[in-house]
Amino acid sequence: MKAPAIMERAGKEDRTGLRDAVAARVSAVIRERSAAAELISEAEILSLLNDEHLMFLDADGTGEDITVILARLVQESEDLQKLSGAGSPCHYSSYYMTEAYAQILLRKREGPLQLIAETVRQNACAYQRPVPLDIFTLPPFNLAYDKVLEYLALMAQTTGYDDIVMTSTSASGIYLYSTSHLETEHALMLAEWLDVGQAVNP
Amino acid sequence: MSGYGGWAGKVLRVDLSTGRSWTEDTIEQYKAYLGGTGIGYKVMWDEVPAGTKPYDPENRIIFAVGPLAGTGAPCNGRTAITTLWPTCWPIPLVASGHMGGQFAAKLKYAGYDAIVIQGKAARPVWLMIVDQKVEIHDARRIWGQGIRGATAAISEIMGPDAVVAAIGQAGENLVPMSVVMNAVSHSAGGIGSVMGSKNLKAIGVRGTGSIRIAGKKEDWEKLIKYHLSLLGGNNQHVVPNSPQPWAEFYDPTTRWNASRGKRWGAAGHLVDTGTCAPRETNRIAYRSNMAAFFLGDNAWKHTVRGSGCTSCPIRCHTMLKVPAVAAKYGIPAVGQNTCVGFLFGRSFFKEFTDGPKGMTALEACMVGMHLADDLGVWCNYGQLQRDFIKLYYSGVIEKKLGTREFKSYSWSKYEKGDPTFLFELLPRIAMKEGELGTVLGLGTGYMLERWGLSETEWGKDKDLAYWKMGHPKHHASEEAGQCGLLINLMYNRDSQCHSHTNFLRNGLPLPLQKKLAAEIWEAPEAVDGLGDYKPMHRSKARMAKWSLLRKELHDSLSLCNWMGPWVASPIRERGYRGDDSIESMLYKLATGDNKDREELDKVGERILLLHRALTIRGMGTKEMRLHHDKIPEWVFTDKSDKPPFTKGATHLDRNDVQVALDMFYEELGWDKATGAPTHGTYRKFGMDSVSAALSKRNLEPPA
Structure with missing residues (x-):
């Protein structure tokens, strides 16, 4: 990914100063987004730098790759982190969010079906538990309840989501689990406990 | 008075038969038992002989607090109230109830670590304590009033700085299922009628003193800040219930339910809880909303704020404002608990037309709080409501009541989940009106006996959650395997122990819990995944013992066992470790008594041991394993046909449970055959006189 020629034929001293300015701006924008509980992708960073006329070319007509700038920042800073997914790589600051939270935001960028499926799988695998459908209505998922039901119906007709199962409790609570990581009897027992049993034992 | 800090130094004694009051030196008489339940058990052992009945004037009722009450230590607002328990079936035995609120601190500021009440007043009285001034006042003008009215009347006399612990009509009418309550909503169940039997309507306390901290001020402040840094949300859940930017983990079932966008909708101005990161120790009060934990978004909308005990940042009592209930039911729009x-109120109903978390459920909560917290009716940890549902839907109520009485209730309203039904039921329990009102007020054991129902059958129904001796399970085997089972065997009421469950439900993933468990209880096998129980392991017995000792320590120091212990924390940099020594650090600095964790745990063990000795003496048998530590049948059954220890099954194996008991008794130094402490164990804890008294009655196992 090459930067457009915004500041052509900059001298060597200018380049050093500009590189520092660009690095500072990129660091700041990643942290700002993270403080607002958001990721920022490489493409978004590049677009922002272009808008602010902060990219430059050397005298020979070549420019520093944004990927290189970001890689250096991730390596040299204490907090800036990179996450790679299906789309443009994303960045966040660990001062403001954990990798776990950033991963959810990354999955969100990959679409609701993937978001739901991977979240259900991760809960089943790492925590050995089904998840209430309601969790997807909360931040950072922010999906409408009816939409989640629609997505689940779509997942049932789409390959790659065969392991995602929906169950309801005696109190009509809807729970989701992955058969790849959780045995059905265990999942049903856990869902009933989480929705009903623990309320009897508050 | 000794040079110790923490303690106020005096125990107030009041004989209502003679009207005399006097004091004892706390350190001289009770230091070996700290305070709280420790003082309670000691007084019961020394002064209340076996065979005494709860309503005999010779019975004592002991309101006792600990050396940390009234200090700046977090979560120090608990008062332990010990007496002979009127709902303990088939014979009343010693037990304690625990109320939060402001009573504990005010009692200390007045100069007392405990009030021991004996005798019976000739007419209704209330006790006024203003520092050294102790007066018994005529209570005939407030007798017959609810808790709210009595509290208001006494507060008018004593002023706004006073705290009032009062009983309602249920306690006055000697309904065993009755409470004493202070500070609007902080109650201790099972005790109201014991106060009523002594013609004691209320205790008002105003204190103008303070608590001396033995250590340096800067060390104390540093320790308090450290303790605050380890706090999680309600019940020491250290993981939020939804993903938060600061959190590595989330667990939809924890009580840390704050999040950006969650608002106290009925507050005077908009209050957004925010993300409540652990480092924000000035925002701990925003982390949990217990009403919303149970009722969801509807409760957020009606939340005014959190409320709670002295020096507790958790604020577990949610104050709600529901204007609609004022017009609809004629009750105050604001309630808290x-x-x-x-x-x-909600728990009496099987269902509501608008669902389990709808507006009607919320209204039932408001009506229930209004009635129960004024009449002073106790729910026995929800057993009252579960019994009621079972009795009604199985046709027992209709069968047992005469036609006239049965028809005097609006059962169609009840079945529809109409909260107005509570106005028909709860006052009749408090007034012992009719057969149903009377029988429900007895407590489960005596209710079953009166109606000729089988306790064994009650213990087969897992959904009833009945445990033994008239009381329900309290975080038992279904969620904590053998550890939960062992803890639930020990007491003469529901166990009220949260040491184990607060760890197991803290929200951390199982591998992390196991790592911490290995550090505390010497092996990762101490904890199992929910519904994935494994056979007994020695570390589970250690965890059960530790849980009980911490409970007794908390109840004797005045720390809250609903919020502690603090052995896990929300702090990633600490590997989510809490601090197993926080109790002893607080104790040492507050009192100047240089006991470390192990030494203080021994005091907790002494207190537990005395409770066991009291139970043995009260039952008149040393065969505790056979006659006391009984297990309901539902523990061994499961809806699935799977054998125990398979995933998804929560029942336990009979032989494995016997192994668990063996290991548990061994850990405690109790005789495996009888479950009674040995002479050597009593001796180890400096309790030779207790041992001698039991031995004389053949209540000690052979050496």
């Missing part, structure tokens, strides 16, 4: 107290 937590847990089963909050759910009191």
Whole structure:
């Protein structure tokens, strides 16, 4: 990914100063987004730098790759982190969010079906538990309840989501689990406990 | 007075028969038992002989607090109230109830670590304590009033700085299922009628003193800040219930339910809880909303704020404002409580037309709080409501009541989940009106006996959650395997122990819990995944013992066992470790008594041991394993046909449970055959006189 020629034929001293300015701006924008509980992708960073006329070319007509700038920042800073997914790589600051939270935001960028499926799988695998459908209505998922039901119906007709199962409790609570990581009897027992049993034992 | 800090130094004694009051030196008489339940058990052992009945004037009722009450230590607002328990079936035995609120601190500021009440007043009285001034006042003008009215009347006399612990009509009418309550919503169940039997309507306390901290001020402040840094949300859940930017983990079932966008909708101005990161120790009060934990978004909308005990940042009592209930039911629009107290009204109903978390459920909570917290009716940790549902839907109520009485209730309203039904039921329990009102007020054991129902059958129904001796399970085997089972065997009422469950439900993933468990209880096998129980392991017995010792320590120091212990924390940099020594650090600095964790745990063990000795003496048998530590049948059954220890099954194996008991008794130094402490164990804890008294009656196992 090459930067457009915004500041052509900059001298060597200018380049050093500009590189520092660009690095500072990129660091700041990643942290700002993270403080607002958001990721920022490489493409978004590049677009922002272009808008602010902060990219430059050397005298020979070549420019520093944004990927290189970001890689250096991730390596040299204490907090800036990179996450790679299906789309443009994303960045966040660990001062403001954990990798776990950033991963959810990354999955969100990959679409609701993937978001739901991977979240259900991760809960089943790492925590050995089904998840209430309601969790997807909360931040950072922010999906409408009816939409989640629609997505689940779509997942049932789409390959790659065969392991995602929906169950309801005696109190009509809807729970989701992955058969790849959780045995059905265990999942049903856990869902009933989480929705009903623990309320009897508050 | 000794040079110790922490303690106020005096125990107030009041004989209502003679009207005399006097004091004892706390350190001289009770230091070996700290305070709280420790003082309670000691007084019961020394002064209340076996065979005494709860309502005999010779019975004592002991309101006792500990050396940390009234200090700046977090979560120090608990008062332990010990007496002979009127709902303990088939014979009343010693037990304690625990109320939060402001009573504990005010009692200390007045100069007392405990009030021991004996005798019976000739007419209704209330006790006024203003520092050294102790007066017994005529209570005939407030007798017959609810808790709210009595509290208001006494507060008018004593002023706004006073705290009032009062009983309602249920206690006055000697309904065993009755409470004493202070500070609007902080109650201790099972005790109201013991106060009523002594013609004692209330205790008002105003204190103008303070508590001396033995250590340096800067060390104390540093320790308090450290303790605050380890706090999680309600019940020491250290993981939020939804993903938060600061959190590595989330668990939809924890009580840390703050999040950006969650608002106290009925507050005077908009209050957004925010993300409540652990480092924000000035925002701990925003982390949990217990009403919302039970009722969801509807409760957020009606939340005014959190409320709670002296020096507790958790604020587990949620204050709600529901204007609609004022016009609809004629009750105040504002109410507050937590847990089963909050759910009191809702829990009577099987269903509501608008669902389990709809507006009607919320209204049932409001009506229930209004009635129960004024009449002073106790729910026995929800057993009252579960019994009622079972009795009604199985046709027992109709069968047992005469036609006239049965028809005097609006059962169609009840079946529809109409909260107005509570106005028909709860006052009749408090007034012992009719057969149903009377029988429900007895407590489960005596209720079953009166109606010729089988306790064994009650113990087969897992959904009833009945445990033994008239009381329900309290975080038992279904969620904590063998550890939960062992803990639930020990007491003469529901166990009220949260040491184990607060760890197991803290929200951390199992591998992390196991790592911490290995550090505390010497092996990762101490904890199992929910519904994935494994056979007994020695570390589970250690965890059960530790849980009980911490409970007794908390109840004797005045720390809250609903919020502690603090052995896990929300702090990633600490590997989510809490601090197993926080109790002893606080104790040492507050009192100047240089006991470390192990030494203080031994005091907790002494207190537990005395409770066991009291139970043995009260039952008149040393065969505790056979006659006391009984297990309901539902523990061994499961809806699935799977054998125990398979995933998804929560029942336990009979032989494995016997192994668990063996290991547990061994850990405690109790005789495996009888479950009674040995002479050597009593001796180890400096309790030779207790041992001698039991031995004389053949209540000690052979050496």
